[in-house]
Amino acid sequence: MAKLGYTGTEPLAGIPGSIGGGVAMNAGAYGGEIKDIIESAEVLIKDDTGLYKKKVITKEDMKLGYRSSSVLKENMVVTSATFVMKKGDAETSLAMIADFNGRRRDKQPIELPSAGSTFKRPTGYFAGKLIEDSGLRGYSVGNAGVSVKHCGFVVNNGGATASEVKQVIDNVREIVFTKFGVILETEVRFIGEF
Numbered sequence: 203m204a205k206l207g208y209t210g211t212e213p214l215a216g217i218p219g220s221i222g223g224g225v226a227m228n229a230g231a232y233g234g235e236i237k238d239i240i241e242s243a244e245v246l247i248k249d250d251t252g253l254y255k256k257k258v259i260t261k262e263d264m265k266l267g268y269r270s271s272s273v274l275k276e277n278m279v280v281t282s283a284t285f286v287m288k289k290g291d292a293e294t295s296l297a298m299i300a301d302f303n304g305r306r307r308d309k310q311p312i313e314l315p316s317a318g319s320t321f322k323r324p325t326g327y328f329a330g331k332l333i334e335d336s337g338l339r340g341y342s343v344g345n346a347g348v349s350v351k352h353c354g355f356v357v358n359n360g361g362a363t364a365s366e367v368k369q370v371i372d373n374v375r376e377i378v379f380t381k382f383g384v385i386l387e388t389e390v391r392f393i394g395e396f
């Protein structure tokens with residue numbers, strides 16, 4: 203869209219994933235989120251008989267919040283979405299994207315596999331700072347560990363298992379709670395058994 207001279211998607215440029223996942227999570231970064239540009243979505247939603255029906259929902263129906271939505275809560279499946287963007291200037295938008303991506307490269311461990319930012323930002327705090335101040339920079343279980351570059355990320359240092367990732371997350375939450383009394387909620391979702 204930036205290349206075509208439309209503005210609004212720049213902060214989302216470095217977020218990996220699909221449109222459906224982005225809508226469900228209300229993906230966002232650097233002061234911008236899906237909520238700012240979405241108008242409606244076509245979804246499949248279960249009716250009272252348990253069958254999935256096609257429906258168009260509005261932005262208001264989606265109840266988009268900080269990494270949350272009615273799409274997630276009500277197990278809808280997004281099949282398409284409509285966005286509204288303003289006409290802008292391609293060169294300006296591409297420069298903004300380069301800036302955001304540069305900041306990501308400098309601050310985030312994108313050279314190692316991860317599921318992105320592991321924890322939500324607790325009100326009044328920064329998850330990474332709480333973890334760092336708990337002495338957990340680089341803390342690891344097996345091959346999974348708190349990123350040395352950015353403590354808000356749990357990374358796979360090579361061959362980590364899902365169970366190791368989960369143990370790091372659980373232990374970090376417990377230690378931060380013991381030290382600071384702050385409950386770290388995860389931004390990542392757990393699917394399966396650990």
Ligand SMILES: Cc1cc2nc3c(=O)[nH]c(=O)nc-3n(C[C@H](O)[C@H](O)[C@H](O)COP(=O)(O)OP(=O)(O)OC[C@H]3O[C@@H](n4cnc5c(N)ncnc54)[C@H](O)[C@@H]3O)c2cc1C
Nearest residue numbers: 218219220222223224226227229230231279280316317318
């Ligand atoms: C290196 C890295 C950096 C990241 N940076 C950011 C960031 O800056 N900001 C941010 O918000 N996120 C970030 N993420 C997290 C992730 O990229 C986003 O949450 C993204 O929107 C997930 O999209 P996905 O298609 O991969 O969905 P998945 O991760 O596969 O799924 C996420 C959730 O959405 C649901 N879902 C997926 N597709 C659909 C669909 N079609 N309909 C309904 N529900 C669906 C899934 O069931 C699941 O609950 C980052 C991840 C990584 C690995």
